[in-house]
C-alpha cells in the first residue's frame with residue numbers, strides 16, 4: 001500500500017480546486033481496490049489489477065497538478081515548434097483500435113470543458129459514495145495527451161483498458177478489436193457513471209438543489225425525433241423521441257462514391273415504400289362505407305369513431321386505433337374491397353430536438369452475405385463543417401466542425417486503425433513561448449492575445465499511427481474517403 005500512502009500524502013499537501021474532491025478520490029480508491037479484489041478472485045490469472053489501480057492513482061495527478069519533468073535534453077529529436085509532436089501510444093500487438101479511439105477524444109473541447117466543470121463542482125457529502133473511476137482515469141489520460149511536447153513521447157493505453165475491464169468485471173471481449181465497439185463501451189460507462197453520480201439530485205429539496213451550483217452537462221447526450229409523413233394524404237405519425245449519442249450511418253452498398261451529407265440527408269429523410277398508412281385506409285373506408293360489409297353495431301360504431309377522428313384531423317398514420325380488435329375484424333370481412341387500395345409511400349424524418357455538443361458519427365461499412373462478411377469500400381467525401389436543422393422549421397441550423405477522424409485500412413476482419421486529430425490553436429506570446437486554446441483539465445487558463453502559429457494553419461491535424469506522428473492538411477483528410485470510419489464533430493458557437 002506504499003503507493004496509496006504516497007497518494008494520500010499528496011492529497012494533504014498539494015493545493016486542489018475543490019476540497020470535496022479529496023474525499024471523493026479517496027472513496028474512489030477504496031471502492032476500486034474492493035472491486036479489484038472481487039475481480040482478481042474471479043480471475044486467478046490477473047495481471048491487470050495493479051495496472052488499473054496505478055491508472056486510478058495517476059488520475060489523481062490531474063486534480064493535484066504536479067510539475068512533470070519534460071526537460072530531457074538528451075533527446076535526439078527535438079523541435080522548438082510546439083505542434084511538431086504530440087504524445088502517441090505504443091502498440092504491443094493489436095492496440096491500434098484502442099490507441100486511435102482514445103486519440104480521437106483528445107481534441108474535443110466540449111469534453112474537456114465538461115471534465116473541467118466536473119472538477120469545479122463541489123461534491124456534496126451525499127454523492128461521495130458514487131464512484132466515477134473512468135472519469136478520473138480519462139481526465140488523467142487526456143491531460144497527458146494534451147501536454148505540449150518537443151520530442152517524441154509515448155504512453156500505453158493498457159492501464160486505461162484494464163480499468164475499463166475491471167469496471168465491467170472483465171465482460172469486454174478481449175478479441176474485440178473494433179474502434180466503434182470500444183468507443184460505445186467508453187461512452188456508455190461514462191454516461192452510466194454520470195447518471196449514478198447525479199442520482200443524488202432526486203433526494204434533494206429544491207433549496208438544496210439551488211445551493212449546488214451549475215450541474216455539468218454530459219456533452220454527448222442529445223435526442224432525435226422520428227416522424228413519418230405519408231406522400232399521398234400528407235398525414236403524419238405520432239412523433240417518437242429517441243435519446244441519441246452517436247449518429248449511426250450506413251454507407252450505401254450500391255454506390256462507389258457518395259458524400260457524408262448525402263448519407264445524413266438520406267438518413268434524415270428516409271423513404272419507405274409499401275407502408276400501410278392508416279389515414280389513407282380510413283379515407284378509403286369512409287369513402288366506400290356503402291360497399292363495406294359490417295356485421296354488427298360494434299363495427300358500425302367503430303366506423304363512426306374513425307370518421308370523427310379523420311374529420312377532426314387527430315388521426316395519425318400509425319394511430320393506436322389500428323390495434324383495435326373491431327378494426328381488425330372489419331379488415332378481415334372486407335379483404336377484397338380493401339385489396340383495391342394501393343399501399344402508400346412515406347418518408348421518415350429524423351430531426352435533432354436536443355442538439356449535442358459533440359456528434360460522433362459511425363460509418364457502418366460491414367456487408368454480409370450468408371457465408372461471409374466484407375468491408376464496403378465506398379468513397380465517402382467528408383466536409384469540415386456540418387449543418388443540422390434542429391427543429392422541423394428549416395430556419396434554425398446548428399453548425400459542427402470536424403475535430404477528429406478514425407480511419408481504417410484493410411479488410412473487414414483485419415487491418416490498421418489510425419487517428420487524425422486536430423491540433424490546438426497555438427498562440428505565440430513570446431519567443432519560444434506559446435499558449436493553446438484547449439481547456440486544460442485541472443488547470444485554470446485564460447487565452448491571451450498572440451500570433452497564430454503558421455504550421456497549425458497549414459497543417460491543422462496530426463496523423464497518429466500508434467507512436468508515429470506526422471502532420472497533415474485538412475484537404476489530405478477530406479480526400480481520405482475510402483478509409484474514414486468514425487468522425488467526431490463539435491458544435492460551433494459563433
Ligand SMILES: [Zn+2]
Pocket residue numbers: 230231232233234235277278279280281317344
Ligand atoms: Zn396516407
